[in-house]
Amino acid sequence: MKVNYLDNNATTMVAPEVMEDMLPFMDTLYGNPSSMHTFGGQVHKHLNLARQRTAEALDCSPEELIFTSGGTEGDNAAIFAAVNSQPDKRHLITTRVEHPAVLNTCKYLEGRGYEVTYLPVDNSGRLNLEQLRDSLRPDTALVSVMYANNETGNVYPVQAMVEVVKERGILFHTDAVQVIGKFDLSMRRLPVDFLTLSGHKIHAPKGVGAMFVRKKAPFRPFILGGHQENGRRAGTENTAGIVGLGRAMQLAASDVSKENKRVAEQRDRLEEGLLNSVEDARVNGDRRSRLPNTLNISFKYVEGEAILLTLDSLGICASSGSACTSGNLEPSHVLRAMGVPFTHVHSSIRFSLSRYTTEEEVDQVLNNLPGIISRLRAISPFGRDREPQAAC
Ligand code: PLP
Numbered sequence: 050m051k052v053n054y055l056d057n058n059a060t061t062m063v064a065p066e067v068m069e070d071m072l073p074f075m076d077t078l079y080g081n082p083s084s085m086h087t088f089g090g091q092v093h094k095h096l097n098l099a100r101q102r103t104a105e106a107l108d109c110s111p112e113e114l115i116f117t118s119g120g121t122e123g124d125n126a127a128i129f130a131a132v133n134s135q136p137d138k139r140h141l142i143t144t145r146v147e148h149p150a151v152l153n154t155c156k157y158l159e160g161r162g163y164e165v166t167y168l169p170v171d172n173s174g175r176l177n178l179e180q181l182r183d184s185l186r187p188d189t190a191l192v193s194v195m196y197a198n199n200e201t202g203n204v205y206p207v208q209a210m211v212e213v214v215k216e217r218g219i220l221f222h223t224d225a226v227q228v229i230g231k232f233d234l235s236m237r238r239l240p241v242d243f244l245t246l247s248g249h250k251i252h253a254p255k256g257v258g259a260m261f262v263r264k265k266a267p268f269r270p271f272i273l274g275g276h277q278e279n280g281r282r283a284g285t286e287n288t289a290g291i292v293g294l295g296r297a298m299q300l301a302a303s304d305v306s307k308e309n310k311r312v313a314e315q316r317d318r319l320e321e322g323l324l325n326s327v328e329d330a331r332v333n334g335d336r337r338s339r340l341p342n343t344l345n346i347s348f349k350y351v352e353g354e355a356i357l358l359t360l361d362s363l364g365i366c367a368s369s370g371s372a373c374t375s376g377n378l379e380p381s382h383v384l385r386a387m388g389v390p391f392t393h394v395h396s397s398i399r400f401s402l403s404r405y406t407t408e409e410e411v412d413q414v415l416n417n418l419p420g421i422i423s424r425l426r427a428i429s430p431f432g433r434d435r436e437p438q439a440a441c
Pocket of ligand 1: 118199
């Protein structure tokens with residue numbers, strides 16, 4: 050069965066150009082980039098090229114980049130850099146809708162005596178700038194706000210937020226994992242101290258990423274050992290992965306607006322088609338400020354898992370709002386923070402498209418999903434007459 054992959058916020062296919070660039074580093078070019086010999090030096094040159102390409106895509110200097118194992122490491126490294134370099138500051142600010150890589154790191158720090166303010170969001174998942182301003186304290190070590198949410202696709206006003214925070218001389222980190230390749234980011238214009246990105250969300254492989262650390266930002270290495278990455282991230286480099294990331298960053302930056310316009314048109318066609326053909330469907334998130342590729346939609350009276358399994362039997366890959374983050378049946382913390390009603394949280398599905406998504410793939414969902422929903426509603430324990438009362 051042909052796979053119809055509409056789960057690109059979870060991970061993406063490795064682009065053919067990326068794969069082609071990476072292959073020699075798993076075959077003939079296996080030298081250690083730290084070695085003194087010419088063979089190692091050749092590999093080192095390719096790491097430099099990947100750093101240069103990533104820097105160009107982010108409009109920053111190559112020295113401001115550290116290659117990592119991905120988004121989770123970057124988020125951890127930024128938060129620990131901020132707290133470890135300012136031991137007298139014991140307060141952090143983040144949001145209720147961050148990825149677990151940020152939320153669980155903050156929870157860990159709470160267990161070590163730090164205070165964390167979790168900014169709330171409204172019913173559309175929007176943050177309030179005034180609430181951020183009011184939460185800033187003289188002992189705030191870091192504000193960490195994601196650029197865009199992986200579940201709803203909501204895009205946050207990071208530019209405005211960072212300006213408010215920098216006025217007070219406080220460090221700012223943004224998890225930009227879902228935004229790279231969808232918006233043009235310039236580190237010259239966006240005055241964040243730390244930014245995290247991940248390869249596997251932008252058609253590079255899993256297990257590689259990068260973080261931007263502004264020249265003047267305090268940094269303490271999160272992984273200790275050898276001198277790699279200028280002594281800021283120890284461990285022999287994932288050379289194939291880094292080369293792939295560099296190429297993927299270059300590809301992502303080359304066609305941002307053209308590709309995303311097309312992706313947004315496909316997403317909008319999917320959204321309109323489903324809203325017009327399925328009763329009691331609603332979009333979760335801020336339709337005015339959203340990633341071009343993401344649609345989070347609830348179909349009241351049916352379980353998201355049942356929809357996913359039926360789609361899966363047709364080869365269609367998507368995610369559900371009740372199990373996607375944890376692998377258990379906990380409802381999504383993002384939709385709960387937005388106050389989405391119980392019936393809608395449990396019936397939510399996330400479709401996330403990519404530049405490889407075709408019109409036929411969108412058609413396949415539009416042709417099948419309305420029928421799937423009516424069949425599931427007919428047999429659902431959450432049927433219209435038996436709506437559950439619990440709130441979450
Ligand atoms: N941050 C966000 C917003 C994400 O969507 C993800 C991955 O789902 C991560 C961080 C973690 O990235 P990685 O899988 O590269 O560790």
